[in-house]
Amino acid sequence: MKSLEEIIKTAGHSLEKAGLELIDNPSPCGERSILVDPSSFLALVELMRDDDEIGIDYLSNVTGVDWPEKIVKEKVKVKEMVDGKEKEVAQTIENNVGGYLEVIYHFYSVQHKSGPWTLRMRTGDREEKVTLPSITPIFQSADFQEREVFDLYGIRFEGHPDLRRIFMWDEFEDYPMRKDYEDPDDYEYEPTPHKKVLVRTQRHYEGNDPGK
Amino acid sequence: MVGLGILKGLRETARNLIGSFYQKERLTTVQYPEEKIAPKENNRNFPFLVFDKDPEANLRCVSCKICEKECPPQCIYIVQKRNEKGKAVKYPEVFDIDVSVCMSCQICVEVCPFDAIKMDQEFALSREDRFEDLLFDRVRLSKSNEYYHQIHPTEAGEVDGRLKEQRKQAEAKAEAKKQAAEKAAA
Amino acid sequence: MIRVNNSDDTQLDQLMGNNLLNNTEPGSIPLTGLPESIRVMEGDAGEVLEVSMGPQHPSTHGVFRMDVVLDGETIVKLKPVFGYLHRNHEKIAEQISYLGTMPYTDRLDYFCSMTNNWGYALSVEKLTGLEPPERAEYIRVITGELTRVVNHICLVGFFVQDMGASGTPLMYAFREREKILDLFESLSGSRMMCNYMRFGGCRVDLSPEWLAEAKKVVDECPRFLDEFETLLTENEILIARSRDVGILSSQKAINAGVTGPMLRASGVNYDLRKVDRYGIYDRFSFKVPLGPVGDCYDRFMLRILEARESLKILKQALKDIPEGPIMDAKSKIRNFKPKPGEAYGRIESPKGELGFYLISDGGVSPYRYRVRSPCLMNLTVLEDLCIGSKIADIIVILGSVDIVLGEIDR
Numbered sequence: 001m002k003s004l005e006e007i008i009k010t011a012g013h014s015l016e017k018a019g020l021e022l023i024d025n026p027s028p029c030g031e032r033s034i035l036v037d038p039s040s041f042l043a044l045v046e047l048m049r050d051d052d053e054i055g056i057d058y059l060s061n062v063t064g065v066d067w068p069e070k071i072v073k074e075k076v077k078v079k080e081m082v083d084g085k086e087k088e089v090a091q092t093i094e095n096n097v098g099g100y101l102e103v104i105y106h107f108y109s110v111q112h113k114s115g116p117w118t119l120r121m122r123t124g125d126r127e128e129k130v131t132l133p134s135i136t137p138i139f140q141s142a143d144f145q146e147r148e149v150f151d152l153y154g155i156r157f158e159g160h161p162d163l164r165r166i167f168m169w170d171e172f173e174d175y176p177m178r179k180d181y182e183d184p185d186d187y188e189y190e191p192t193p194h195k196k197v198l199v200r201t202q203r204h205y206e207g208n209d210p211g212k
Numbered sequence: 213m214v215g216l217g218i219l220k221g222l223r224e225t226a227r228n229l230i231g232s233f234y235q236k237e238r239l240t241t242v243q244y245p246e247e248k249i250a251p252k253e254n255n256r257n258f259p260f261l262v263f264d265k266d267p268e269a270n271l272r273c274v275s276c277k278i279c280e281k282e283c284p285p286q287c288i289y290i291v292q293k294r295n296e297k298g299k300a301v302k303y304p305e306v307f308d309i310d311v312s313v314c315m316s317c318q319i320c321v322e323v324c325p326f327d328a329i330k331m332d333q334e335f336a337l338s339r340e341d342r343f344e345d346l347l348f349d350r351v352r353l354s355k356s357n358e359y360y361h362q363i364h365p366t367e368a369g370e371v372d373g374r375l376k377e378q379r380k381q382a383e384a385k386a387e388a389k390k391q392a393a394e395k396a397a398a
Numbered sequence: 399m400i401r402v403n404n405s406d407d408t409q410l411d412q413l414m415g416n417n418l419l420n421n422t423e424p425g426s427i428p429l430t431g432l433p434e435s436i437r438v439m440e441g442d443a444g445e446v447l448e449v450s451m452g453p454q455h456p457s458t459h460g461v462f463r464m465d466v467v468l469d470g471e472t473i474v475k476l477k478p479v480f481g482y483l484h485r486n487h488e489k490i491a492e493q494i495s496y497l498g499t500m501p502y503t504d505r506l507d508y509f510c511s512m513t514n515n516w517g518y519a520l521s522v523e524k525l526t527g528l529e530p531p532e533r534a535e536y537i538r539v540i541t542g543e544l545t546r547v548v549n550h551i552c553l554v555g556f557f558v559q560d561m562g563a564s565g566t567p568l569m570y571a572f573r574e575r576e577k578i579l580d581l582f583e584s585l586s587g588s589r590m591m592c593n594y595m596r597f598g599g600c601r602v603d604l605s606p607e608w609l610a611e612a613k614k615v616v617d618e619c620p621r622f623l624d625e626f627e628t629l630l631t632e633n634e635i636l637i638a639r640s641r642d643v644g645i646l647s648s649q650k651a652i653n654a655g656v657t658g659p660m661l662r663a664s665g666v667n668y669d670l671r672k673v674d675r676y677g678i679y680d681r682f683s684f685k686v687p688l689g690p691v692g693d694c695y696d697r698f699m700l701r702i703l704e705a706r707e708s709l710k711i712l713k714q715a716l717k718d719i720p721e722g723p724i725m726d727a728k729s730k731i732r733n734f735k736p737k738p739g740e741a742y743g744r745i746e747s748p749k750g751e752l753g754f755y756l757i758s759d760g761g762v763s764p765y766r767y768r769v770r771s772p773c774l775m776n777l778t779v780l781e782d783l784c785i786g787s788k789i790a791d792i793i794v795i796l797g798s799v800d801i802v803l804g805e806i807d808r
Contacts, residue, residue: 025739025741026737026738026739027524027525027526027527027736027737027738027739027740027741027758028524028527028739029524029525029527029739029741031742057652058652059655060655060744060751060753060770061742061753061755061768061770063755063766063768065757065765065766106742106753106755106770110652110666110668113668113673116742118742139653139655140653140654140778140779141653141654141655141656141775141778142655143654143778144774144775144777144778145774145775152486152488165481166481167480167481167484167486167808168481168484169481176486176489177488177489
């Protein structure tokens with residue numbers, strides 16, 4: 001079984017501007033993954049499919065992940081002049097890291113009984129640059145899964161033959177699996193100990209007596 | 213010959229039909245409301261609160277709210293009791309379980325550090341009002357330790373042994389503390 | 399309630415839907431009075447008919463709909479429509495604790511709650527490095543294989559029920575299933591929603607009496623399977639309905655991500671119990687049955703054969719099960735927080751490859767929780783299987799795919 005470094009090396013030879021990056025996995029299973037630039041994703045998959053040693057032929061899993069914008073606090077020691085003396089002062093710098101959506105693919109090889117090879121792709125942002133290439137023409141198993149990612153995360157897959165909502169109804173507008181999704185305000189009063197429901201009910205009735 | 217397979221199959225059905233008259237394993241139907249199968253010992257349905265002697269004073273629950281936090285469908289609602297001075301007491305003022313939401317997963321039982329909440333076997337709970345009648349309050353939920361022994365004898369025995377052990381350890385600790393204090397005073 | 403004024407005939411007609419047929423103008427298509435689900439379209443194949451099959455069709459195993467385009471009785475196009483049972487299981491799991499998701503996994507494929515528990519526990523163990531002790535691994539194999547037997551014999555019952563063998567085979571299957579569900583009940587406390595496995599082991603230990611009872615059930619089961627086979631496998635009607643219907647080629651099956659008995663019925667030797675050897679499956683000797691053609695009959699036969707192999711594993715496991723603890727000592731019930739990282743664990747559930755993908759950010763609930771449901775992936779090929787067949791074959795093909803809507807819609 002080829003290691004991910006070898007794949008990156010061979011792909012770097014044949015693909016121009018492959019933009020490959022190894023992503024580490026700190027969990028005990030340690031299955032690492034390759035971050036691929038969307039422009040060279042399909043080429044890399046075809047390369048891995050045609051490689052005799054890797055020979056991926058089975059796409060098991062397609063997943064979307066939402067990474068919203070977040071503020072990363074970093075502690076930096078800065079030299080400052082305090083009372084005429086130069087001192088090292090700890091300062092926190094707040095970096096605003098742009099949000100993006102990520103798609104993760106788990107490939108296996110049925111003929112060699114090996115795997116998984118994990119590839120990831122990231123979108124530019126969460127609102128407009130959400131188009132990624134579709135892998136459905138190569139692996140049919142991505143058909144429903146990419147539709148699911150589109151339905152729940154709002155990633156558009158270019159080249160998908162039939163990109164429609166799959167679980168939610170067609171008129172539905174938001175993307176429910178995103179971290180900042182808010183449930184629609186359609187709660188009715190129920191005498192329930194469910195605190196969250198009660199709070200939402202009260203908000204829904206806006207000061208009206210919830211019970212009537 | 214065409215039709216032989218069907219005939220073979222029909223022979224099998226006939227064997228089952230005739231067999232059902234004298235073989236118990238071929239006729240497994242139980243006429244439910246008239247006949248009942250006793251529930252298995254481990255069978256679980258909805259949670260109840262265990263008390264030792266008095267349903268008011270000896271409720272094991274100390275309203276630590278761990279079960280409320282861990283309950284997957286969030287059907288438990290607890291308010292801690294406060295005494296006249298407004299200080300929190302280890303006793304639940306309100307302990308409600310919405311059994312229409314409860315999914316009988318037993319996670320409240322597992323996370324409870326005080327063995328205060330256990331699973332009941334009562335299942336015929338249909339009521340007229342889905343909301344009010346199925347929202348069980350503290351009084352409705354409290355059941356005696358004897359009842360617990362009745363439905364889960366093995367498990368209850370284990371729990372009693374464990375509680376006894378804990379109490380013994382606590383007493384020994386208190387005793388040791390007392391002795392140490394006496395020694396220090398001397 | 400709508401009150402009908404008897405003297406006003408037009409209102410009554412409207413209520414009865416008569417006006418639609420009466421108002422047909424000469425020259426128009428005489429089908430305007432039909433419900434909206436049946437439409438006439440103009441296509442390449444002449445006049446084709448679009449029919450919405452389901453959602454409340456008895457053969458769809460739940461609330462599932464197929465938009466079928468028919469040319470005569472031949473299927474031209476088929477689009478599965480689902481999501482009626484969608485409850486966003488993944489979102490719920492991302493809001494509650496790791497342990498709290500365990501009972502929700504029971505409700506994915508409600509026929510096989512034990513294997514669902516196992517898959518989820520396996521993924522979390524991969525994420526955290528917990529290792530279940532040997533006895534727990536044996537218990538997992540025993541409960542998992544019992545689940546496979548239940549699923550396969552019931553599927554065969556449903557499959558022939560969809561063809562019109564109403565009752566008899568299904569009731570025989572349910573009779574056997576009852577014995578196994580009784581075992582589950584006395585072990586875990588619930589017949590179907592077992593919620594039995596935990597991260598790093600199992601919840602309660604099994605007693606010697608339980609083992610004796612399980613041995614009895616396992617020993618009796620082959621006799622039932624023999625009965626079942628004489629009842630069904632040579633039946634001419636079943637053969638006529640299912641042989642050479644819905645043939646799936648092996649390349650297509652792999653490419654479309656079909657897994658489980660459906661993949662093996664197409665002749666691909668890919669069983670995760672042999673490939674991944676998760677748990678302790680490398681200790682048991684069993685065979686992987688493969689289908690020669692990949693039609694509905696192969697899928698049906700393969701399930702009976704797999705049930706037999708499962709019984710073989712069960713016999714070995716029940717004989718060899720060691721004494722010992724059933725939980726990893728490092729496992730915690732309260733305040734369970736895995737370190738940041740990700741893991742994709744998969745097991746061979748009775749329906750196919752069941753995968754759980756988890757990303758942890760170090761908190762009490764997973765950052766991302768994803769279920770790779772085998773039923774959903776197996777449905778990908780439904781259109782390819784059905785095109786060219788007759789409309790009555792849809793039911794046979796769908797029955798042989800073995801779907802559970804709780805897992806498709808999630």
